[in-house]
Amino acid sequence: MEKNNAPLSPAEAALRDAAREYHRAPTRGKISVTPTKALSNQRDLSLAYSPGVAYPCLDIEQDPALAAEYTSRGNLVGVITNGTAVLGLGDIGPLAAKPVMEGKGCLFKKFAGVDVFDIELAERDPDKLIEIIAAMEPTLGGINLEDIKAPECFYIERELSKRMNIPVFHDDQHGTAIISSAALLNGLELVGKDIGAVKVAVSGAGAAAIACLDVMVGLGVKREHVFVCDSRGVIQSQREDAKAGKLDESKRRYCQVTTARTLADVVNGADVFLGCSAAGVLTAEMVKTMGAQPIILALANPEPEIRPELAKAARPDCIIATGRSDYPNQVNNVLCFPYIFRGALDCGATKITEGMKLACVREIAALAKAETSDEVAAAYAGQELAFGPDYLIPKPFDARLILRIAPAVAAAAAADGVATRPVEDLAAYRQSLERFVYQTGMFMRPVFNAAKAEKARVIYAEGEDERVLRAVQVALDEGIARPTLIGRPAVLEARIQRAGLRLKLGSDVAVIDPEDDPRFRQYWEAYHARMKRNGVTPEMAKSAVRRSNTAIGALAIELGDADAMICGLVGKFDRHLEQVRDLVGLAPGARQFAAMNALMLEQMTLFITDTFVNDDPSAEELADIAAMAAEEVRRFGLPPKLAFVSHSMFGSSTRPSALKMRRAHELFAAAHPEVECDGEMHGDAALSESVRQAFLPDSKLTGAANLLVLPTLDAANILFNVLKISASQGVTIGPMLLGAAKPVHILTPSATVRRIVNMTALAVADVREARLNRG
Numbered sequence: 001m002e003k004n005n006a007p008l009s010p011a012e013a014a015l016r017d018a019a020r021e022y023h024r025a026p027t028r029g030k031i032s033v034t035p036t037k038a039l040s041n042q043r044d045l046s047l048a049y050s051p052g053v054a055y056p057c058l059d060i061e062q063d064p065a066l067a068a069e070y071t072s073r074g075n076l077v078g079v080i081t082n083g084t085a086v087l088g089l090g091d092i093g094p095l096a097a098k099p100v101m102e103g104k105g106c107l108f109k110k111f112a113g114v115d116v117f118d119i120e121l122a123e124r125d126p127d128k129l130i131e132i133i134a135a136m137e138p139t140l141g142g143i144n145l146e147d148i149k150a151p152e153c154f155y156i157e158r159e160l161s162k163r164m165n166i167p168v169f170h171d172d173q174h175g176t177a178i179i180s181s182a183a184l185l186n187g188l189e190l191v192g193k194d195i196g197a198v199k200v201a202v203s204g205a206g207a208a209a210i211a212c213l214d215v216m217v218g219l220g221v222k223r224e225h226v227f228v229c230d231s232r233g234v235i236q237s238q239r240e241d242a243k244a245g246k247l248d249e250s251k252r253r254y255c256q257v258t259t260a261r262t263l264a265d266v267v268n269g270a271d272v273f274l275g276c277s278a279a280g281v282l283t284a285e286m287v288k289t290m291g292a293q294p295i296i297l298a299l300a301n302p303e304p305e306i307r308p309e310l311a312k313a314a315r316p317d318c319i320i321a322t323g324r325s326d327y328p329n330q331v332n333n334v335l336c337f338p339y340i341f342r343g344a345l346d347c348g349a350t351k352i353t354e355g356m357k358l359a360c361v362r363e364i365a366a367l368a369k370a371e372t373s374d375e376v377a378a379a380y381a382g383q384e385l386a387f388g389p390d391y392l393i394p395k396p397f398d399a400r401l402i403l404r405i406a407p408a409v410a411a412a413a414a415a416d417g418v419a420t421r422p423v424e425d426l427a428a429y430r431q432s433l434e435r436f437v438y439q440t441g442m443f444m445r446p447v448f449n450a451a452k453a454e455k456a457r458v459i460y461a462e463g464e465d466e467r468v469l470r471a472v473q474v475a476l477d478e479g480i481a482r483p484t485l486i487g488r489p490a491v492l493e494a495r496i497q498r499a500g501l502r503l504k505l506g507s508d509v510a511v512i513d514p515e516d517d518p519r520f521r522q523y524w525e526a527y528h529a530r531m532k533r534n535g536v537t538p539e540m541a542k543s544a545v546r547r548s549n550t551a552i553g554a555l556a557i558e559l560g561d562a563d564a565m566i567c568g569l570v571g572k573f574d575r576h577l578e579q580v581r582d583l584v585g586l587a588p589g590a591r592q593f594a595a596m597n598a599l600m601l602e603q604m605t606l607f608i609t610d611t612f613v614n615d616d617p618s619a620e621e622l623a624d625i626a627a628m629a630a631e632e633v634r635r636f637g638l639p640p641k642l643a644f645v646s647h648s649m650f651g652s653s654t655r656p657s658a659l660k661m662r663r664a665h666e667l668f669a670a671a672h673p674e675v676e677c678d679g680e681m682h683g684d685a686a687l688s689e690s691v692r693q694a695f696l697p698d699s700k701l702t703g704a705a706n707l708l709v710l711p712t713l714d715a716a717n718i719l720f721n722v723l724k725i726s727a728s729q730g731v732t733i734g735p736m737l738l739g740a741a742k743p744v745h746i747l748t749p750s751a752t753v754r755r756i757v758n759m760t761a762l763a764v765a766d767v768r769e770a771r772l773n774r775g
């Protein structure tokens with residue numbers, strides 16, 4: 001970082017250029033304000049503004065609590081700074097601080113759905129700042145103070161907390177304290193040291209450092225074991241400012257009677273280093289003098305007090321955390337502030353209490369010890385993410401942070417008596433938070449519920465794939481399946497351990513070893529019995545079973561060793577389909593296989609068929625595929641609404657594909673009069689009732705279709721992939737294989753852990769449905 005025009009390395013120069021471009025284009029800055037209500041006609045105008053707006057105004061005048069109902073205040077946080085301690089850049093002023101504050105706004109929104117006004121104030125006088133901020137109470141549901149320097153920040157926060165009836169939180173103090181305390185607790189657990197016995201050397205005595213120390217002392221660190229340096233050296237009783245009584249109260253709390261004068265003096269023999277000060281102040285030489293297995297929290301941003309590679313070179317036994325995302329153990333207050341505010345806003349908290357902060361520390365520390373979630377594994381692919389020296393605290397993209405922290409905060413707020421709208425049902429609240437993380441969460445719930453009730457046996461052809469192992473761990477934890485892995489036991493064991501998972505081969509999951517399994521003879525004989533009229537000899541059967549895990553999985557289902565299969569993570573879809581066609585076959589009454597994918601878009605959920613199997617199905621085949629697809633849509637608790645889409649709009653074209661889609665619709669509608677459907681129609685008419693009604697006011701289809709039947713595989717597959725990419729926030733499920741005699745889903749090599757989990761649940765829900773249908 002070249003605040004003072006020091007030369008940059010090529011990598012730093014590239015980062016600088018990329019950062020400038022990121023902030024400049026395609027839109028200037030990082031955040032904008034978007035209306036949440038339609039404003040497209042005169043009536044909307046009269047509701048949004050005068051005269052309609054007067055009614056909620058008068059209601060709020062009568063009952064101020066209604067502001068949370070009628071305005072966005074209850075979800076709006078002010079990120080407020082005067083720019084006096086911006087990151088480690090120092091006093092760069094409020095205008096230069098704006099990119100940081102916009103950045104905080106993005107994180108609030110992205111991680112917890114909290115809206116932010118970033119407010120940069122050109123005011124240094126603490127009392128005036130308090131007046132200005134306090135006057136903003138009608139606007140805001142919470143105050144996140146940011147990058148205001150010590151010691152003024154302590155006074156400002158204290159006074160605002162007293163005066164205001166909304167949560168006030170100084171992120172640099174308490175956010176940092178919460179996360180670094182969680183890291184400290186976990187680090188001490190790893191090195192087996194007693195918190196009451198450790199010596200802590202500290203660089204920095206500002207907002208972050210003092211708040212960290214206060215929490216750490218609350219957790220058991222002995223104040224007499226803490227030695228703090230500020231820019232003038234060790235804070236000790238013989239210093240001029242100490243003798244003259246000029247130390248701020250925050251520093252006075254950590255003033256020591258000691259002969260130590262420099263950071264090097266206090267680091268000597270220390271078990272813990274806490275840095276919230278400036279770049280590079282901790283040297284390798286100092287680190288060498290630390291106690292055994294030292295814990296180094298070098299948190300200055302953007303450049304830590306020491307880089308991890310230097311610290312590790314000096315002391316290979318050290319555990320180090322920094323504020324940087326390009327090293328393990330990133331201590332960044334983003335792990336906390338979005339979620340503490342989410343919980344506080346949702347219960348109408350009037351304060352952030354010590355209990356709420358400690359709840360965060362506990363949840364963050366515990367989360368690092370739970371095994372990694374699918375999103376985290378995906379977001380940090382290739383990194384070792386099992387609790388240990390390089391994984392002391394959760395990753396910022398851990399979707400479980402919100403699910404754990406916000407409810408814990410809401411519960412603590414209620415316990416501390418500051419929740420004006422206490423959360424009655426924490427489990428339901430936790431579930432509702434899933435909307436911020438798993439867009440599939442709500443949508444998949446009926447499927448998961450069915451799967452939990454059935455808990456059928458699912459066999460995974462690519463058992464050795466780490467994504468499968470992670471998905472199986474989730475399936476076990478969620479209680480949605482009894483898994484069987486096809487894979488070599490030694491490889492499975494090694495990968496389970498590497499991924500830090502808890503599942504046990506034998507007791508939790510069954511295993512079929514493709515190289516050496518007592519059932520081999522039974523399996524190849526079954527293969528031969530099934531295929532002997534297709535020119536397959538016993539030798540060919542043996543080699544086919546050896547070569548294909550999908551064949552083994554299909555035979556396991558056939559022989560009653562499993563109820564459903566997930567395959568397709570490696571190799572071509574068609575190769576897997578061939579095995580399924582030969583060995584599992586079609587369901588009674590089904591005339592072909594087909595595939596369907598689902599997309600959860602911001603505004604709607606769409607199912608699309610046939611995305612993978614039939615090139616150019618006939619009208620009769622399409623009607624059958626549509627029927628199978630509609631049945632599968634019901635599995636999600638949704639009434640299917642079908643549109644047979646085309647380039648033609650209700651007869652506007654007489655080309656063969658238009659006639660085919662029209663006929664497919666007629667056949668389907670005749671066979672399934674109870675289902676809402678129509679066609680052939682344009683894609684926009686499928687999704688918009690008004691577009692459709694302009695052509696056909698009495699269409700049987702109402703609202704937006706949720707199942708689009710496309711004329712060809714090309715059309716379906718292209719539409720699906722284009723939508724998938726253009727809707728960057730979208731989540732996809734599938735491909736769902738339709739028409740198989742037993743629940744089998746052939747995924748694709750790009751499948752994520754989450755998708756495997758979802759498809760497992762769907763396969764088990766299919767097993768349940770088939771069993772219930774059999775009576």
Ligand SMILES: NC(=O)C1=CN([C@@H]2O[C@H](COP(=O)(O)OP(=O)(O)OC[C@H]3O[C@@H](n4cnc5c(N)ncnc54)[C@H](OP(=O)(O)O)[C@@H]3O)[C@@H](O)[C@H]2O)C=CC1
Nearest residue numbers: 085087088150205206207208230231277300301323332333
């Ligand atoms: N990783 C994370 O999540 C977070 C990291 N931080 C980082 O912590 C640092 C401090 O932030 P904050 O507390 O808000 O800022 P403050 O301005 O409140 O405090 C800075 C402190 O650092 C001290 N200091 C400055 N230079 C040195 C030096 N060379 N040696 C020892 N002490 C020094 C100052 O001393 P004096 O009192 O004498 O002026 C002061 O006590 C920043 O780099 C910031 O980026 C902050 C919040 C979160």
Ligand SMILES: CC(=O)C(=O)O
Nearest residue numbers: 086087088172301333
């Ligand atoms: C992360 C943060 O808030 C800081 O470095 O100031």
Ligand SMILES: [Mg+2]
Nearest residue numbers: 087146147172
């Ligand atoms: Mg900050």
